[in-house]
Amino acid sequence: MDSHRAAFVAEAEDGITDLNNALLALEADPEDAEAMDDVFRVAHTLKGNAAAMGYEDVSDFGHALEDLLDAVRQGDREVTPELMDLLFEGVDAVEAMVSEIADTGEVSTDPSDLESRLREMEERGTVGGSDAGEDDAEDETETDDSVDADADDADPAEDDAADDDADEGVPDVEVPEPPAGAADLPEPVAYADVTIGDAQMPGVDAALVLQALDEQFDDHVTDPAPEALEEGEYDESFDAFVGGDDPEVVAEGLRALTQVEAVTAVAVGGEEASEPADSDAEAADSEPAAAEPEPDDTEPVDAEPDDADLMEDDAEDAPEPAAADADEATEESDDEGDSGSAGGSDSKSADEIKSIRVDVDQVDELYGLVEQLVTSRIKLRREIEGTDAESDALDELDKLASSLQDTAMDMRLIPFSQVSDSFPRLVRDISRDLDKRIEFEIEGDDVELDRTILTEMRDPLVHVLRNAVDHGIESPEEREAAGKDPTGHVSLTAERERDHVIIEVSDDGGGLDPDQLREKAVDEDVKSREAVEAMEDDEVYDLVFHPGFSTAEEVTDVSGRGVGMDVVRTTARDLDGSVSIESEPGEGSTVRFRLPVTVAIVKVMFVDVGGTEYGIPIKSIAEVARADDVEEVHGDEVVRHEDDLYPVVRLNERLGEIDPTAAERPTETPAADGGVAADEPGDDGFVPADPTTDSGPGDAGEGPTDDGMLVRIREETRQVALHCDAVLDQEEVVVKPLDGPLSGTPGLSGTAVLGDGDVVAVLDVVSL
Template structure:
C-alpha cells in the first residue's frame, strides 16, 4: 500500500468511528446542534478526501449521504428511527468501501440501491412512501448552501471569497518573489494557504500540490514540494502560481477539504487592494474537481519518514505529523514568507507515526538483548568475576525494555470506540432501550492484548444486552427504569488493567445455574449443592453452558464464554463473574499491561527446572507445616486452607516434564532487584541453598488460585522472554510457555491456574 493510500485509509477509519459516535449522539438528542455539526463535518471530510484521492464511488455515495445530513441540519427532515437506520447503513457501506481500498486499492461494493434510498429519504422524508410534507423537498441541488456541490458551488465559494476579500488587500502581505518564481509566466497569483492542525501534514500538503499541478501547471511553493510532503511547515505555506487569476486559484484551492483557508492576490497588487481574493470559510466543498494526478511532477518526491509507513487498524502510535526530524535546508526557498522553515527544529516535533511492524521488530531485538544479558551474567558468575560495566548494561537494558514496552501501548479507546454503535444496533434489534457509557478509555494496554481482547469484549457486551438487560415492559413491572444501563470501565492497577462490563439487568440466578449444570451433565447434583454462589457463577465459562431460554441471532448457543476465559488466560490474565439476582451482573477481566518479558522464580522439581511467574506468588516457605485432612494435603495461612499440589506428581502425570530443561540452574543473586513480598520471602527461604528435607512450598496469590505448589528446591529469579507454546503443545494444561536461558537451556514456565 502506498503512503498516500495508507494515510487516506487511516484517516477514513478514524472518521468512520467519529461518524458512528456523532450519529449516536444525534440519535440520543436530535436537538443537539453540536452533534449535528460534528456529523456533517466528518461526513464532509470523508467525501472530500475520497474525491481528492480519486475514489469517485466513495465520493459520490458520500455526496448523497452528506445531502441527506444537510437536509436534517437545515430542518427540512426530522431525525426519525427510519432515517437514523438509513444513515447507519450508509456509514457501514462507506466502511466496507474503505476496507476494500485498504485491501486492494479498488472499490467493488455497489452502493447504487442504498444511494437511491438516501436520495428518496432526502426528497420525501421516507423510503417507499409519499412525501413526508407538502411544501416541497430538499433535493440534492438545494439542500443547503453550505453543502452545495459542483462547479456552481465553486463559483459561489469564489464569490463569497471575493466579497470577504474586497477592500482587505492590505491585510495580504505578499512576500518577496523567490528565485524559482522569477521564470513564472505573468500574471503571477500569490496564495497564502492555511492547512491548520492536522495529523497528516505531509499527506495533506501533497494533495494540495497535486491539485495545483492538475489545475495550473507551473507554480512555486515556499517551503518547496519536498519539504511540504515531509510535513515541514507550520500549518501554512506560500504558493506562487503562473498565469493565473487569483479568483480561480482561490476557488480551486478553497474547494479542497485539506485547506482550512486561502487568501489570494496578484503579485505586486497588494498595495492597490483591488485584486484580493480570500476564502476563510473553512467549509468549501471538495467536489469542485481538482484534476488530481497522482503522477504529477510536483507529487513525485518521496515521503521519507513515517508517511511511508502503512497505517494499521491497531493505531501503532499517537496520531501525529508524519515528519522527518532531520534538517532540510534545501527544501526552503529562502524567502521572507514567514513560514519559519529556517528555524524549524526537532524540538517542535512532538511525535511521529511509526509502522507497527517496526515497533514489533524493536521489541524483538529487546527480547534478544534481555536473553544475551542473562547469558553474559551467568558466564561471569561461572568465572566468579565482577563487572561494573555489566551492572550499567543491566540499567540501560532495563530502560530500553521499558521504553520498547511503552511504545507498544495504545489507549483502550482504539477498541472501545466501536462499542457504542454495537450496543445501539443490538438494542434496536431486540427492542430494548439501553444507556451505554464508557469510562477509562484513555487507559493504555499492550497492542497484542487489546487486539486479542476485542472479540471477548464484544461477546460479553452482546450477552449483557441480550441476556442481562430485560425488556422495557419487564423492567417497569419490576419497578426499574425502562431504560437499561450497561457500563464498560477500564482501570489501571499497577502492572495490570481491570476491565469490567456491568449491567443493571436481571442478574444470574445461582439456583437456576445449578439446575442447568445438572441437566446438561456439567456437574453432579452433589457437586453443585456443595458450591458457593460465587463458584456457581463460574459455570457460565464451561463449554456449551448457556442460561438462554431460546437461541437468538445475538447469543444463546452456549459458545463463546469458554473462549472468553481461554483468551484471558492465554494472555496471562483472568476473568470472573459477579451477579446479584434482580440487580445486575458484572464480568471482570484482570489483564497484564504488557506481555512477553516477565520475572520468574525458578524451582527444581525432580532434577528439572521450571519457572513460576513472580506476580502469581504470595510467599515461599519451607514445607514443614503440611497437614492431611480427609486424605488431602493442605497448608494453613491466616485461617485459610490452601490445597497442596506436588509438582513432581502433577507434572509427571501430565507429561509436562519433557518441556523442561536439564539440571536446575545454579543459585545466583537476583539481578532484577525485586523487593516485593515474594522476592523477600524467596530470598530468606533460599539462604541455606533453598533445599530442605521436606522441600519448599510456593503459595500462590489468593486472587489467582488458592493453592500451594510443592517443589524440591527454590533456585533463583530472573527476567526472561516467555514464548507461547505452538503446534501440538499449544494449550497444554499447566504450561504457559517456555523461556530460553542464557546458557541455552529451555525452561518450561508454569501456568498456575490450569496446573
C-alpha cells in the same frame, strides 16, 4: 500499500469511528447542536479526503450522506429512527468501501441503491412511502428561491457598503520572493499563502493539497518544493504561485479542501491581474464584488471554510500564526549571536516535529530485537558470574538494556479507546434488534495496554457485551414489572492496577441464578448432582465458561449457542490473564478480566521440581514459605493464611500428569544471592513477596528441605499454594508461547531460553 493510501485509510477508519459515535450522540439527543456539528464535520472530511485521493465513488456517496445531514442540520428533516438507521447503513457502506481501498486500492462496492435512498430521504423525508408532501416541498423551495432572489435584489448601495466594510478588514499581504520557475508561469500570476495548520500528518496533508493543485491548475510552483512538502518540511503554511488564474479562483479552489485551514491569495503585479473578491462564506455564494484595482495594489483574498462547506476547529483553537513563531525564532537567534536566520528556522522545525508515524511491523521488529538483547544479557551475566568476576560495565549494560526494553514496550502500548470506540455502535445495533432500551457507558478508555493484548481481547469483549445485552438486560416490559427503569444500563470500564489492567463489563439486568445454573449443569452432564450441590455460588458462576454451557432459553442470532464463553476464558489465559463472573439475581452481573499491561518479557521465579527447573511469574506470587505448616482437612492438603485456607498443589504430581517425559535438568547450586532465606518468615510461616522490586520474594538461595517450599499465589489470580522441592533464583526472561500441538496445554503458558541455552517451562498457575 503506498504511504498516501495508507494514510488515507488510517484517517478514514478513525473518521468512521468518530462518525458512528457522533451519530449515536445525535440519536440520543436530536437537539444536541454540537453533536450535529461533529457529524457534519466528520462526514465532510471523509468526503473531501476521498475526492482528493481520486476515489470518486466514495466521494459521491459521501456527498449524498452529507446532503442528508445538512437537511437535518437546517431543520428540514427530523431525526427519526428510520433516518438514523439509514445514516448508520450509509456509514457501514463507507466502511466497506474504505476496507476495499485498503485491500486492493479500488472500490468494487456499488452504493447506488443506498445513495438513491439517501437522496429520497433528503427530498421526501421517507423512503418508499407516499409522494404526498412533495408539492409542499416544491412550494417551500420556490418560496425559498424567491426569498433568495429578494436578497439578491437588495439595495446595491447596501452591498457596496458591505463590500467596503469587508475590504477595510482585509489585511495587507507581502508577496515573498518567487521561487525558481515562477518566472515561466503564464500571466496573470496569483500568489497564495496556504495554511494547513497543526496537522497530525503534515506530509500527507500537503501531498493531498499538491494533488489538488495539479488537478485544478496547470501551471504552478510552490515554496518549499513539492518533495519537501511531502516530507512535512514546512511550518504549518507554504507559498504557492499559480499562473493563468485569478486569485479568487485559486482561493476558492483551495478553500474547498478539508486539509486547508485558510488561504490568502493576491495578484502578483501586472495590469491584467484582476482584483480578488472577498471569499467570505456569504460572499462566496453571492455575485463577485465589483473589481476596481489599482495597478500597484495587492489586495488579499482571505478564504476561510464556511459552515456549509467545512466545519473545522474554532478560531480560538487554531495554532498561533507562523509569523509570530518566526519572530520568536529570530529573537532567540539574535540572543545567541550571529547564527543567522537559518539557525532559528532549524530550531523552530525541531520544536514543531512532535511525533512520527511508524509502521507497526517496525515496532514489532524492534521489540523482537529487544527480546534477543534481554536473552543475550542474561547469557552474558551468567558467564561472567561463572568466573566470579565483577563488572561495572555489565551493570551499566543492564541499566541501558532495561531502559531500552521499557521504551520499546511503551511504544507498543495503545489506548483502550482503539478497541472500545467501536462498541457503542455495536450495543446500539443489538439493542435495536432485540427491541431493548440500553444506556451504554465507557470509562477508562485512555488506559493503555499492549497492542497484542488489545487485538486478541476485542472479540472476547464483543461476545461478553452481546451476552450482557441479550441475556442480561430484560425487555422494557419485564423491567417495569420488576420495578426497574425500562432503560437498562451496561458499562465497560478499564482501570490500571500496577502491572495489570482490570476490564469489567457490568449490567443491571436479571443476573445469574446459581440454582438454575446447577440444574443446567446437571441436565447437560457438565457436573454431577453431588458436585454442584457442594459448590459455592462463586464456583457455580464459573460453569458459564464450560464448553457448550449456555444460560439462554432459546438460540438467537445474537447468542445462546454455548459457543464463546469458553473461548473468552481461553483467550484471557493465553494472554497470561484471567476472567471471573460476579452476579446477583435480579440485580445484574459483572464479567471481570485481569490482564497484564505487556507480554513476552516477564520476571519469573525459578523453582526445582524433581530435579527439573520451572518458572513461575513473580507477578502471580504473593508469598514464599517453608512447607512445614501443611494441614489436612477432609482428606485434602491445605495451608492457612490469616483466616483463609489455601489448597496445596504438589507440582511434582501435577506436572508429572502434564508431561511425564519432561527432560530432567540437574538442580544448580544456588548462588549466595539467589533464593529466599534472607527474609525471615512471618508468624504464619510465609515470606512476603514484593514483585514491584528487583529482589522479589527473597534475596538468598534455599536448597531442598525435608518438607520442601510453598509458593502462595495471589488470591485474585487463584487461591492456591504450589509445593516445590526448592526455590532457586529469579530473573527477567523472554517467554515464548507454545505453538503447534503443545498450544493450550493446561498448566503451561510458554517457555523461556536461559543464558546457558537451557529451555525452561513457565507455568500457568491458573490452569494447573
